[in-house]
Amino acid sequence: MATDTKIEWCDHTFNPWIGCTKVSPGCDHCYAQTLMEVRHKRAVWGRRPVLTADGTWSQPRKWERAAETFRAKHGRHQRVFCSSLADVFDNKADDAWRGRLGATILNTPSLEWLLLTKRIGNAVDMLANMFSYDVPANVRAGATIVNQEEAARDLGKIRAVAAVTKLKPFLSMEPLLGQVSLAAADPAWHQYVGWVIVGGESGPGARPMHPDWVRALRDECAEAGVPFLFKQWGEWAPLDHVKLSRDLTPAASLMLDGTRVVHGGAPHIAELVRVGKKEAGRLLDGSEHNGFPEAMVA
Numbered sequence: 001m002a003t004d005t006k007i008e009w010c011d012h013t014f015n016p017w018i019g020c021t022k023v024s025p026g027c028d029h030c031y032a033q034t035l036m037e038v039r040h041k042r043a044v045w046g047r048r049p050v051l052t053a054d055g056t057w058s059q060p061r062k063w064e065r066a067a068e069t070f071r072a073k074h075g076r077h078q079r080v081f082c083s084s085l086a087d088v089f090d091n092k093a094d095d096a097w098r099g100r101l102g103a104t105i106l107n108t109p110s111l112e113w114l115l116l117t118k119r120i121g122n123a124v125d126m127l128a129n130m131f132s133y134d135v136p137a138n139v140r141a142g143a144t145i146v147n148q149e150e151a152a153r154d155l156g157k158i159r160a161v162a163a164v165t166k167l168k169p170f171l172s173m174e175p176l177l178g179q180v181s182l183a184a185a186d187p188a189w190h191q192y193v194g195w196v197i198v199g200g201e202s203g204p205g206a207r208p209m210h211p212d213w214v215r216a217l218r219d220e221c222a223e224a225g226v227p228f229l230f231k232q233w234g235e236w237a238p239l240d241h242v243k244l245s246r247d248l249t250p251a252a253s254l255m256l257d258g259t260r261v262v263h264g265g266a267p268h269i270a271e272l273v274r275v276g277k278k279e280a281g282r283l284l285d286g287s288e289h290n291g292f293p294e295a296m297v298a
């Protein structure tokens, strides 16, 4: 699915700057911080991010030059996830940097730019500044939502973003930390959300995800005709979804109370095992879910 990144839903990642500030429970175990602050000492979380080198900024032009070859092979355009190590709509990142990013996006019309943020409330104004109020057709904005509270708080903001972009925004529901009903937050959500990605948390301290939370979103998407991609279980998998190759210590398994689950079947307790992301895989009830939105206009 992906070409030069292990992320299932994109072909490339591009980081115009590095560094961020935590703003959501989804940030608690920020992978980017572990990698770029703790390990590589490239940025300090909570402070101003650091602009990346010109060599990094030249990557999108290289991908643009390969656009025809890619399209001939895959029948679609390359998807670029912007800011896997930062947040594109971070107030602490300079507007001038975002302006440079906007120019890069305009100069690479064959790339579909996925601008994923945990600050969707900034997106309308910042997009207007980046593109002089005319967001190009190769921009797809996305918002991370990890629980029902964020869904209730942010769907209206996503709707406002959809009104200024040509491609419908997407939701990245990773790490999914509780049961979410998008329809409960806004019955019209499917009119302006074009894609839903769901995933569990990986890495040290990862929080488990009840399988019924995933099923409920899968079913809501199917009902609404919105493409659904299940990215991964993460660190923890339901016991009945994995073949255990070894004995597990008690600390590696837990029972997750599913009594809050009200959609998609009777509430039940799930038994989860800590097997690691690789072994946990990405099958849900025996199937991969690889929904993608319609490709952007050629």
Ligand code: SF4
Residues within 6 Å of the ligand: 019, 020, 021, 022, 023, 024, 026, 027, 030, 031, 032, 033, 084, 085, 086, 087, 118
């Ligand atoms: S928004 Fe993303 S990069 Fe920033 S702290 Fe949160 S998880 Fe990390």
